[in-house]
Amino acid sequence: MTARPGLRLTSRILLLDAEGRVFLMDTRAPSSDGAHRWITPGGGVDPGEDHRSAAVRELREETGIVVDDPGESVWSWDFDVEWDEADHDRGHAEFYVVRTPGFVLSDAEWTDDERVDILASRWWTADELDATDEPYEPRELPELVRRHGVR
Numbered sequence: 141m142t143a144r145p146g147l148r149l150t151s152r153i154l155l156l157d158a159e160g161r162v163f164l165m166d167t168r169a170p171s172s173d174g175a176h177r178w179i180t181p182g183g184g185v186d187p188g189e190d191h192r193s194a195a196v197r198e199l200r201e202e203t204g205i206v207v208d209d210p211g212e213s214v215w216s217w218d219f220d221v222e223w224d225e226a227d228h229d230r231g232h233a234e235f236y237v238v239r240t241p242g243f244v245l246s247d248a249e250w251t252d253d254e255r256v257d258i259l260a261s262r263w264w265t266a267d268e269l270d271a272t273d274e275p276y277e278p279r280e281l282p283e284l285v286r287r288h289g290v291r
């Protein structure tokens with residue numbers, strides 16, 4: 141099976157702590173080979189929703205963190221989807237920065253799929269991302285963490 145033609149719009153959140161670390165979730169990829177990768181919180185833009193609203197909703201649903209406005213997008217990413225079980229073959233993501241002093245992860249609003257697909261979560265430094273053999277997306281993530289991390 142190959143990914144079906146189509147573009148999926150997503151909003152992703154660079155959730156950063158005071159030390160400049162980014163919060164990532166290890167998730168199963170839509171792939172028959174069992175692949176996984178570390179990604180930022182976020183997900184699809186629903187019909188009638190804009191990227192900013194999707195970022196607010198996805199952050200709440202995936203972490204329990206409630207924000208009114210994540211500000212402007214800090215980075216856009218257009219990519220091809222190569223996972224064979226994906227329901228789309230192209231993606232466009234807008235990235236937003238949200239800072240937190242720390243939090244307790246809440247799975248209260250996770251979907252049944254998220255309860256299966258989210259394998260782990262942790263904070264990462266840009267240097268740890270550069271040094272790891274673990275897969276993560278996007279490849280530009282260490283640079284984004286360095287650019288937006290510590291204020």
